[in-house]
Amino acid sequence: MTEPAELWRAAPTELRPDEDPYARFLEEVAKVSGTSARCTSAELVEEILGQISYPPTQQIALTADLGDARPVIGRALIDAGHDVYDYERIADDRETVRHLDVTVTGCLAAVAATGSIVTGGSAGRGGALVAPTHICVVEARRVVAGLADLMRLAPRLGAGSMIALQSGPSRTADIEKTLIIGVHGPKRVHVVLLDGVVTTP
Amino acid sequence: MTHDPLTETTFAERAREQLAKPFLRTAVPRATDHAANDLRARFADHDYEGLRARGADIRSATIADLQTHLDRLVAAFAANGVQVHMAADAAQARAHIRRICRDAGARRVVKVKSMATEEIELNPALIADGLTVTETDLGEYVVQLDNDRPSHIIAPIIHKTREEVRQSLSRVAGRELPDDASELTGFARETLRDAFMDADVGISGANFGVAESGTVVLVTNEGNGRMSTSMPRVHISLMGIERVLPRLDDLAVMLPLLTGAGTGQLITTYVTMISGPRGTNEPDGPEQMHVVLLDNGRRALLGTEYQDVLHCIRCGACQNVCPVYRQVGGHAYGWVYGGPIGAVLTPLFRGQQDGGELPQASSLCGACDDICPVKIPLHDLLLRLRRQRVDEGAAPFKERLVASVWAWAWSSAWRYRIVSGVASRLMQIGWVSRVLARRGPLAGWALGRSVPMPARRPFHRRRSDD
Numbered sequence: 001m002t003e004p005a006e007l008w009r010a011a012p013t014e015l016r017p018d019e020d021p022y023a024r025f026l027e028e029v030a031k032v033s034g035t036s037a038r039c040t041s042a043e044l045v046e047e048i049l050g051q052i053s054y055p056p057t058q059q060i061a062l063t064a065d066l067g068d069a070r071p072v073i074g075r076a077l078i079d080a081g082h083d084v085y086d087y088e089r090i091a092d093d094r095e096t097v098r099h100l101d102v103t104v105t106g107c108l109a110a111v112a113a114t115g116s117i118v119t120g121g122s123a124g125r126g127g128a129l130v131a132p133t134h135i136c137v138v139e140a141r142r143v144v145a146g147l148a149d150l151m152r153l154a155p156r157l158g159a160g161s162m163i164a165l166q167s168g169p170s171r172t173a174d175i176e177k178t179l180i181i182g183v184h185g186p187k188r189v190h191v192v193l194l195d196g197v198v199t200t201p
Numbered sequence: 202m203t204h205d206p207l208t209e210t211t212f213a214e215r216a217r218e219q220l221a222k223p224f225l226r227t228a229v230p231r232a233t234d235h236a237a238n239d240l241r242a243r244f245a246d247h248d249y250e251g252l253r254a255r256g257a258d259i260r261s262a263t264i265a266d267l268q269t270h271l272d273r274l275v276a277a278f279a280a281n282g283v284q285v286h287m288a289a290d291a292a293q294a295r296a297h298i299r300r301i302c303r304d305a306g307a308r309r310v311v312k313v314k315s316m317a318t319e320e321i322e323l324n325p326a327l328i329a330d331g332l333t334v335t336e337t338d339l340g341e342y343v344v345q346l347d348n349d350r351p352s353h354i355i356a357p358i359i360h361k362t363r364e365e366v367r368q369s370l371s372r373v374a375g376r377e378l379p380d381d382a383s384e385l386t387g388f389a390r391e392t393l394r395d396a397f398m399d400a401d402v403g404i405s406g407a408n409f410g411v412a413e414s415g416t417v418v419l420v421t422n423e424g425n426g427r428m429s430t431s432m433p434r435v436h437i438s439l440m441g442i443e444r445v446l447p448r449l450d451d452l453a454v455m456l457p458l459l460t461g462a463g464t465g466q467l468i469t470t471y472v473t474m475i476s477g478p479r480g481t482n483e484p485d486g487p488e489q490m491h492v493v494l495l496d497n498g499r500r501a502l503l504g505t506e507y508q509d510v511l512h513c514i515r516c517g518a519c520q521n522v523c524p525v526y527r528q529v530g531g532h533a534y535g536w537v538y539g540g541p542i543g544a545v546l547t548p549l550f551r552g553q554q555d556g557g558e559l560p561q562a563s564s565l566c567g568a569c570d571d572i573c574p575v576k577i578p579l580h581d582l583l584l585r586l587r588r589q590r591v592d593e594g595a596a597p598f599k600e601r602l603v604a605s606v607w608a609w610a611w612s613s614a615w616r617y618r619i620v621s622g623v624a625s626r627l628m629q630i631g632w633v634s635r636v637l638a639r640r641g642p643l644a645g646w647a648l649g650r651s652v653p654m655p656a657r658r659p660f661h662r663r664r665s666d667d
Binding site for chain 1: 228231232235243244246247248249251252255281337338339340343356357358361362363366382383385386387389390393394397398414416422423424425427428430431432449450452453454456457464467468469470471472473474475476477478479480482483484485486
């Protein structure tokens with residue numbers, strides 16, 4: 001029914017053919033009140049450490065979609081004085097989940113035209129959601145142009161029972177249309193666009 | 202049904218009550234103009250009309266073959282381990298949801314904002330079963346605290362001032378909260394976080410159900426939709442049968458139409474696509490997922506002159522632009538849906554007897570037709586409902602009398618000349634026009650206007666004299 005090839009003319013949720021997906025992605029992240037950085041695999045750990053202040057000790061969960069980078073990031077955060085958990089080990093422990101300060105996740109995809117990161121139920125529904133700060137590592141190869149590309153890829157993402165698009169921090173304008181950032185989801189979303197793949201440096 | 206404004210009061214009574222609230226008449230236009238400006242800015246370099254046309258095509262083709270797509274949806278849900286329940290009406294839908302909660306041994310329920318659950322009046326039924334029900338959308342939470350009703354499809358407390366919200370939340374806090382939207386939101390976040398963590402069941406609506414993949418799509422900004430479908434051990438989604446989309450890539454058209462027309466956003470913060478309960482190797486998520494497919498009068502519209510109303514994606518845009526809604530707000534419509542879409546859905550779902558006067562609450566300006574992202578001919582539907590009301594004899598006697606005298610007098614040249622001549626002479630007499638304007642049939646109309654004087658010599662006579 002739809003002609004995805006030409007959809008970009010009609011929908012701002014697609015990229016124009018000449019647009020740089022990475023530049024547009026970071027631009028859109030900023031428009032939805034997210035922050036971002038762009039770095040190489042070698043700089044990744046340093047970038048994440050720099051986003052999480054110490055003291056005090058923060059409660060941090062890491063999800064499995066960080067792949068090979070997870071143990072490296074985890075070790076560095078522990079060395080910096082934080083308490084670090086693998087999300088799948090604490091997911092059923094409501095008290096620990098309730099008191100998380102930061103989650104660091106990977107993602108299955110990211111949508112350039114909307115500044116969205118896409119996580120899956122396979123790595124946990126709550127990982128990107130439950131803490132006030134969410135740091136998401138986006139490998140450059142995972143960035144797709146727009147919603148049409150994402151929907152085409154959706155069945156092959158390995159997302160499990162949920163495909164979750166998230167564009168910036170949570171928000172509400174229910175009270176007299178005043179925009180408030182940070183309701184039930186994170187108040188702060190930091191996107192790290194990785195030029196390279198997440199592997200041990 | 203505990204309290205039903207639709208049958209207990211008339212539109213005029215409800216509208217008068219709402220018009221007495223000056224805040225409403227500034228809040229609604231302010232809020233809704235904002236969305237419209239954002240929409241224009243977002244689509245400035247794009248062919249919005251082209252996107253609307255695609256959206257309208259997708260919706261009309263889907264609804265034209267609804268049963269096929271529903272069968273596919275049900276099969277795909279089943280393949281994903283989703284338990285599907287069919288509900289012919291509100292009572293059946295409530296019964297399904299109550300039974301699922303009972304079987305799960307549930308005590309606490311969290312809810313995601315959903316017009317379908319409003320439509321079936323779910324909360325009172327669950328509360329009567331002894332369940333603790335918490336609305337988790339900030340606006341709906343305040344509505345629940347105040348025992349109120351949402352007054353807009355996507356902005357439920359558009360009718361409330363910050364001070365009213367502060368008072369409601371202060372009652373929960375047991376102390377005076379500061380007059381600051383950010384502080385108030387922070388308090389609600391902390392209070393509702395406990396509700397999410399302790400809940401046994403999360404109940405949501407469904408913005409769309411994708412037949413190809415068996416997926417429920419939820420569109421939210423606050424994150425409560427994700428929390429309610431991630432933390433509790435049971436997820437129930439109540440979905441109107443018309444919300445089906447055939448394919449995943451239809452979402453690439455429908456999502457920007459919904460969020461653009463609804464809030465002026467390119468995309469909402471969260472778009473959550475749920476295709477089943479927690480998988481075997483997944484770290485979290487509900488053990489059970491149920492979808493209750495709600496008919497409640499929808500299927501009966503197929504093949505009728507009202508079928509197009511099933512294309513609706515509940516974005517609220519027609520409310521935002523409606524000159525009547527902008528003055529009287531959602532509560533004046535007396536049931537769940539307000540504005541032009543409410544004036545169409547209410548008589549269709551609740552019957553002409555109760556909802557038949559709502560299509561009169563329109564100037565037929567067509568602003569709703571122009572804004573509707575799926576091009577529903579709302580003002581045609583309003584006209585058809587007016588005609589049906591007359592055909593069914595549901596219009597009041599006085600209205601029918603005036604209309605038949607009018608039709609008689611205006612349908613032949615000589616009767617028109619005589620009647621208009623007599624009326625014109627009478628109106629020239631000062632006391633006659635004054636009585637007409639104050640006590641006669643024009644009294645309501647003349648409240649905010651002066652009654653115009655007919656010309657001494659009618660136009661047709663002046664023409665024939667020339």
